[in-house]
Amino acid sequence: MKTFIVGIGGMTNGGKTTLTRRLQPLLPSCSVIAQDDFFKPESEVAVDQNGFKQYDVLDALDMEAMMRRVYSWLKTPRGFQTSILDNAKVSLCNNQDGADDVHSLIIEGFLLYNYKPLEEVFNRRYFLTIPYEECKRRRSTRIYEPPDPPGYFDGHVWPMYLQNRSEMQKIAQNIVYLDGTTAEEDILSQVYDDIKRELEKLKGSEISA
Numbered sequence: 001m002k003t004f005i006v007g008i009g010g011m012t013n014g015g016k017t018t019l020t021r022r023l024q025p026l027l028p029s030c031s032v033i034a035q036d037d038f039f040k041p042e043s044e045v046a047v048d049q050n051g052f053k054q055y056d057v058l059d060a061l062d063m064e065a066m067m068r069r070v071y072s073w074l075k076t077p078r079g080f081q082t083s084i085l086d087n088a089k090v091s092l093c094n095n096q097d098g099a100d101d102v103h104s105l106i107i108e109g110f111l112l113y114n115y116k117p118l119e120e121v122f123n124r125r126y127f128l129t130i131p132y133e134e135c136k137r138r139r140s141t142r143i144y145e146p147p148d149p150p151g152y153f154d155g156h157v158w159p160m161y162l163q164n165r166s167e168m169q170k171i172a173q174n175i176v177y178l179d180g181t182t183a184e185e186d187i188l189s190q191v192y193d194d195i196k197r198e199l200e201k202l203k204g205s206e207i208s209a
């Protein structure tokens with residue numbers, strides 16, 4: 001049995017969840033872990049001098065809990081309960097565990113490549129980007145819990161994105177950047193074609209082993 005772990009990273013509202021939902025049914029025995037499920041409770045999130053809750057930093061997330069989830073998948077990919085789609089459970093059940101079997105995992109989130117312990121688990125890393133104006137427009141249509149207060153995008157979300165991205169570029173290697181303004185189908189086929197090539201290499205390495 002082989003494992004294949006895909007990172008779907010990107011800026012807020014870049015289209016990570018949309019791409020993940022479409023990609024999951026196409027990948028072999030695919031489970032999903034979403035970083036947004038690991039935000040700390042509101043009372044534990046720091047507040048800056050402007051009263052803005054500091055949600056767009058690693059400290060706002062319980063990354064140790066997220067890593068436990070990743071290690072639990074690595075230990076027993078077959079028994080893992082997925083967080084997004086039911087059909088992944090079906091494909092897990094149908095799977096006979098042979099030597100060629102590949103179990104895949106999508107880890108989806110806005111701060112994946114800034115966190116050292118995660119870095120080594122990815123087989124392939126993607127990062128969705130959109131321009132400032134589009135990001136601000138898409139974000140304004142969304143309601144988070146707690147909702148963004150007035151001025152939050154320019155006062156917290158965007159400056160933290162710029163900071164996180166510059167740190168990420170110093171640390172992380174081999175990131176495939178995706179233009180999140182192109183059609184959903186085009187992004188999906190670009191990523192799926194790329195992953196198919198990677199999966200072929202993985203299977204080839206098994207046969208020659």
Ligand SMILES: Nc1ncnc2c1ncn2[C@@H]1O[C@H](COP(=O)(O)OP(=O)(O)OP(=O)(O)O)[C@@H](O)[C@H]1O
Nearest residue numbers: 011012013014015016017018138180181182183184
């Ligand atoms: N390729 C695309 N073209 C146009 N709009 C898109 C595209 N992909 C996603 N969207 C839209 O952008 C918004 C954000 O998408 P999505 O929820 O997938 O982003 P996200 O990166 O997961 O956001 P979050 O910051 O909540 O993690 C949604 O309204 C979605 O319909």
Ligand SMILES: NC(=O)c1ccc[n+]([C@@H]2O[C@H](CO)[C@@H](O)[C@H]2O)c1
Nearest residue numbers: 012036039055056110144145146157
């Ligand atoms: N899920 C949450 O608890 C939460 C609360 C407030 C803000 N957010 C935003 O989620 C985005 C990542 O998907 C970040 O930009 C947060 O601001 C999430």
